[in-house]
Amino acid sequence: MATEFHNLQELRHSASLATKVFIQRDYSEGTVCRFQTKFPSELDSRIERTLLEDTVKTLNTYYAEAEKMGGQSYMEGCLACATAYIIFLCMETHYEKVLKKISGYIQEQNEKIYAPRGLLLTDPIERGMRVMEVSVFEDRGSSGSSLSSSATSGGSAQR
């Protein structure tokens, strides 16, 4: 019988870490922060391609927004320079605001999509923005590896 992990707490208590899959950075557009949308085949049996690709694409748009060279970032830079960067003690930078949004988004994705499938996304900032770590959990006590009907469990987990 397929075991479902309904929330992150259950995941931690009843599951053991089987392996970790790393989604690497995509440098095709330079040094901006982007992750490869290529689907790692280790996760073939755990989650649908589209779900993971959507998550990665959304994260890429968030990072692009954070690193956008536009009027706002120039204004922020010039203002900060004029105050000898003391203003950064009082004010949160645009990048930090977007990072908070990203961690909220990842938390939400973990709760809604990944935890029910026995997966856990780690915020890339905790890995130095180098990789996106996907932890694959196994149910303790069961020797089997994959959740048999990830599609159906995915459907029920979607809210």
Place this chain on the structure above:
Amino acid sequence: MSAVMITRKVRKWESSGKEHFLLRWTRNDGPQKGVFYLTLFLIVGTCLTVLSIRVSRPIAASTLFIWAMITKNVIGACPYLAIHLSPAIPVFAIVLFLFVMAMLLRTSFSDPGVLPRALPEEATFIEMEIEAANGNVPAGQRPPPRIRNVQINGQIVKLKYCYTCKIFRPPRASHCSICDNCVDRFDHHCPWVGNCVGKRNYRYFYLFTLSLSLLTIYIFTFDIVHVVLRSVDSGFVKTLQDTPGTYPFVLVCFFTLWSVVGLTGFHTYLISLNQTTNEDIKGSWSGKNRVQNPYSHKNILKNCCEVLCGPAYPSVLDRRGLMRDDLPITSSAAVPAIRSNPVPQTTKTTAPLIPNEHTPDDTKPSIADTTNPHAEKSSPSPKEEKQPTLYKALHSPSLQSTVWTYEKTCF
């Protein structure tokens, strides 16, 4: 009574690199600290001999007070200029001086963009990818160098593997042997500032050199003006007798001027081309047969805006955090999973792996690293970037061995 094992909680900063900008005051790193203090002394000393306590209000800093007391009777350039020309002159000098100090401290104490080392799982994952890509290496032959080719804006760029940090370095990143860390957009390690200059603090470094140039030129100019005005009033010889303290500092200013202005000019050139000092010294983008700089926008203004007014990148180092007691990977589950895939279907880089050219200075065998995680690195890897030769004259890097941090992670 059973013995209780007390495991010392390891802070994350302890396990990555040995030069820590926030903790430099607690570490005994003589040459680095010494040069930084010298920098502070030169700047503060030069400025304070010109500014006298008689015109400016007493400022809290004790060094300012001591210097002013010593020099107020030696030279009176500041009040002289304030009375005869304008009080704005010393005021502007003070403002500029404070800006220089702020930039110096900011450059010195901010994270240059250190890339944290790979955790064991990530390191193992990368090793697996490398072994899969290399295929079967016949016994006795060296495995090919660990290089990953990526395509950036249409150009092929090689990413090198860092044996200390166990990662493929992102483009433009480099390993600093003094700080013993990989730094993103590595420019150089500045001994005057006592820190690496990288992605996060390059603009502070540039503003420091620029404002210091302006300050030096300003002080030099007004010292000369002061001497000239006094000579007009009371004769040159009497002026020499009245203000003996000015001349050593004029000399210091003169020599500082050439080096600092030169450095500012050099960095302005680099910024306009969107290059780093490291790339310029290595000649990465120069020459006909080489790849053209894929990061340049081909527009000077755009390049300057990107480097100086770009977004403020956050630090990815969690300095105060504790090494997390990560969930252990159960060996029984993990090993069969790995062994069942003879060729792991891992995410590959967008460009196919182009057969690597055999570089003369080759790598150490990879197997040795994985089988002996507690090995001490007795000599730096030939692949690690050496200190740019321009700055070697100022400081010879101490290439000490570092214990591979693998043992510090708790399972």
